[in-house]
Amino acid sequence: MKPLAIIGGTGISELEGLEVVGEHSVETPFGATSRPVQEGRWGDTTLYFLQRHGSPGAIPPHLINYRANIWALHSLGVSGVYAINTVGGITPEMQTGRLVFPDQVIDYTWGREHTYDDGASGSLMHIDFTEPYDRALRMALIEAAQVARIAHEPVAVHGVTQGPRLETAAEIQRMARDGCDIVGMTGMPEAALARELGLPFACICMVVNPAAGLDDLPLSVDTMREILTREAAVVRQLLTEVIRARPAS
Ligand code: HPA
Helix, strand or coil: CCCEEEEECCCCCCCCCCEEEEEECCCECCECCCCCEEEEEECCEEEEEEECCCCCCCCCHHHCCHHHHHHHHHHCCCCEEEEEEEEEECCCCCCCCCEECCCEEEECCCCCCCCCCCCCCCCCCCCCCCCCCCHHHHHHHHHHHHHCCCCEECCCEEEECCCCCCCCHHHHHHHHHHCCCEEECCCCCHHHHHHHCCCCEEEEEEEEEECCCCCCCCCCHHHHHHHHHHHHHHHHHHHHHHHHCCCCC
16 A cells, blocks of 8 residues: 655654654646655554644745645655644634534635646646545544544544734634634645645644633644643654554565
């Protein structure tokens, strides 16, 4: 089976447990990736890892070269991508410390390079995006979380904002009315670009705070980081189970 790729987000600059055996600086028509793609061994399995914020985590969400990142992973021949995102929780089930596997997305981003369709090919890329995340990859997450007894939310609407600032309380109220359960800044256009290339893609979201205006305390990046460190260990446990359940590559 072809290897999987993991895209790491804030707080996951390295994939602890990955024995790195090489790095790929992939040339893409869209420029450089956030960082060279690491190739490693996770137990018996080959895995690719890319930190979307670069290293040491400096590229803000609106300046990430999403096109280059997804293009590079596709050109390495991966079978699918799990993208790790930190998010704020909007609806009550989306508790801080919870892992969430969204099944839908609403895109509030703007001005990002969001498509491979440059208008030159003569055919329009009207991809079907009714189900933005790959069902089989999501099912594997849900099953792995059940086996490993990891608290998780198996469905959610992922609202993606432009950042880098956090939202206002009114924006979160609007997102709640729109039906968003969680809010993050990096979920799009990654998912759509992967679909344009036919690359199976799913998100692992870590809730690190109640979204703006939903808690008495102001949002604190330090508190988010503390939670992130704890949750990163749970994500590793989840990935270990996902990979254990796959045929070896
Ligand atoms: N909003 C947007 N992105 C985020 C948040 C949030 O509350 N928490 C972590 N990433």
